[in-house]
Amino acid sequence: MATGFNLHRFANPGRFLRLAGAVVPWLAGGSAVLFAVGLYFALVGSPPDYQQGDTVRIMYIHVPSAWLAMMGYGLLGLSGASALIWRHPLADVAAEAIAPVGAGFTFVALVTGSLWGKPTWGTYWVWDARLTSFLVLFFLYVGHIALTHAFDDRQRGRRSAAIIAIVGVVNLPIIKYSVDWWNTLHQSESILRMEGPSIDVSMLRPLFIMGLAFTLYFFAVVMTRMKAMLLEARHRSTALAR
Amino acid sequence: MSVYGTGFFEMGGDAAFVWPAYGVAALMLIAFAVLSWRRLRAAERALQRIAEADPAMSDDS
Numbered sequence: 695m696a697t698g699f700n701l702h703r704f705a706n707p708g709r710f711l712r713l714a715g716a717v718v719p720w721l722a723g724g725s726a727v728l729f730a731v732g733l734y735f736a737l738v739g740s741p742p743d744y745q746q747g748d749t750v751r752i753m754y755i756h757v758p759s760a761w762l763a764m765m766g767y768g769l770l771g772l773s774g775a776s777a778l779i780w781r782h783p784l785a786d787v788a789a790e791a792i793a794p795v796g797a798g799f800t801f802v803a804l805v806t807g808s809l810w811g812k813p814t815w816g817t818y819w820v821w822d823a824r825l826t827s828f829l830v831l832f833f834l835y836v837g838h839i840a841l842t843h844a845f846d847d848r849q850r851g852r853r854s855a856a857i858i859a860i861v862g863v864v865n866l867p868i869i870k871y872s873v874d875w876w877n878t879l880h881q882s883e884s885i886l887r888m889e890g891p892s893i894d895v896s897m898l899r900p901l902f903i904m905g906l907a908f909t910l911y912f913f914a915v916v917m918t919r920m921k922a923m924l925l926e927a928r929h930r931s932t933a934l935a936r
Numbered sequence: 937m938s939v940y941g942t943g944f945f946e947m948g949g950d951a952a953f954v955w956p957a958y959g960v961a962a963l964m965l966i967a968f969a970v971l972s973w974r975r976l977r978a979a980e981r982a983l984q985r986i987a988e989a990d991p992a993m994s995d996d997s
Contacts (some may be wrong), residue, residue: 722969737958738944748948756962798964806957813953840962918972925979932986 706925710784714917721914728907735764735900743897753812755871758908759803759933764866766796766912767831767859770838774859777852786852788926789859790842791919795912797835804828815879823872824880827865834862852914 716882736754743750771794777785807825807840819825838855873882884892891898969986 742948747950749950749953751947751954752957756959756978759961794962795968798968802961805960809957809960813950817956911969915968915972918976922972922976922979925976925983929979929982929986 707784707928711921711924714921718914718921720919721910721917724908725907725914728903732900732903732907734902740896740900741834745812747808749813750897752806752896754904756806756810757901758905759806759881760790762827762908762912763796763800763803763831764869765909766792766799767834767862768866770796770835771863774856778860786856787920787923788916789838789855791916791923793835793838793842793855795915797832797839799908799912800828800832800835808817811879813829817879820879822880823876824868824869824878827872829868830865831862831869834858834865836864837895845859854907882933 732754736751740751741752742748770789773785773789773792776782777789804825807828811820812818837858839853841858842851844854872878873880885898885901893901945951945955
């Protein structure tokens, strides 16, 4: 392998199935515990914002959803590249498993953002750079799902979807820096800043706990979906061989 | 609890925005978890049926 780590280490579906079987229960259990603790701090154990009141609690689901929506697309692009360039045998399965989950998180980020926008900005939607680029992210996910299933030849569909995944990665920095590059109602970066986070620790705590809960959930669901797809493929080939 | 003197479910008068936001997120999270788990169970059962019908065809490697 040219890369530093061995990409093909888990290429063997049997090895991946064993890995998923061992890891998923921990991810799911950890996520459930973190959700319980995170929800307590998000809804009860944190103060209302001095300007936004209790609507600030929407942040604890909106921001993690947006993080996961973008991380999911990054992984989709990586899967697309792994499928097209390195022909990693699990890359197509990973992409197919990630896309609907990523689309779900993008949808939640859009809806919760809209519900947060009305009481704080006075509008559910505005066509500014951040919101529009995030809507484009949703359409990229939908396009990926549609292309995957658009052809009778599954391989052709997966190849087309991999291309849209790679090309769409250019949207990620646009989303990230949209609040700096253009005038927008959306607030600018308040967590990953050179100067350190600009929000209080009482609000950072639920945000990071929920962020971690969402992340473990994401990997638990994606690995479960990959496992199901691999077993379905094994079933198809076994049924054909009979 | 809100500092505005209202109850937990009133969310300081913003219940109409806070709870639908949490509801949408909960629905999505629960739906994907349940659907993924059921899909996996269905796939495992389908393979199990083949293995029971014809033990020679099953390959667990």
